[in-house]
Amino acid sequence: MQEYYFLFILAFIFTTAAVIQDLKSREVANWINFSFIAFALAYRAFYAIQISQIKFFALGIAGFVIFFALAHLLYYSKAFAGGDAKLLMGYGIILPYQNYSSLPIFTITFILLLFTIGALYSLVYSAFIAAKNKEKFKKEFYILFKKYKLISIILLLLSLATIKFTTLSLFFALLFLILIIYIYTKSVDSCMIILTPPSKLTEGDWLISDVKISKSKTIRKTVHGLSSNDIKLLRKSKRKILIKTGIPFTPAFLLALILMVSFFLTSAVSPEQIFSSLFSQLFFLS
Incomplete structure (x- = not known):
């Protein structure tokens, strides 16, 4: 299991960076998430070559593909913002899969853990x-x-x-x-609906409704939020617009990571047993 310690450290560093930026500016820069994904995949590739076991890298790719699909589902259903979705993709790489049959076990349990912690965190934050x-x-x-x-x-x-x-x-x-x-x-x-001046708009901000700039130009409300071009047009018009803000969800990732890693460091049983234990506790709490 020591081969996963570096992945856990990577996740902690990049998730902490994401949390800090999310709380400060309500967005997570692409370079944070893409660097997380790149470093995690690079480590898996390097370690797989070192131990001559391609499976270690293949499991990371498989996890990434599964979480890539989940991230898109959550993004297009507006459950996650773009930064949260990309961060989730990285977590698909760092989970300690032991074999291909453990992929669904780790996926389901981590998602349950993340959303249970996220629900409690969101309840406190919303209060x-x-x-x-x-x-x-x-x-x-x-x-x-x-x-x-x-x-x-x-x-x-x-x-x-x-x-x-x-x-x-x-x-x-x-x-x-x-x-x-x-x-x-x-x-x-x-x-969480705020009248926002153009100078404070950021990419990905969600419009409450379509905004008509001129007779021929209307900025549409989309799942992707505002683009850089949309923001330029709004700044030229100097109009304040209604923006729907969200609860920064990255702290839930950090809390889920800390809880997951603490189980690994304090338990002598296998990862599958640990995640089964987590699943049982989450089911009991629910």
């Missing part, structure tokens, strides 16, 4: 956003709760009325909780 924009959050929450008030009351009453039937009562309670979480999330989202 700070709600507190920072208290009045706006309260106003939006009240509007949405009023809109779904009748459904909320019905679900709550059904949960109480079926309390003797545990499964059914829990089902209605869960639906009620999901509705409240939806209202909370939409209320937080409203706090």
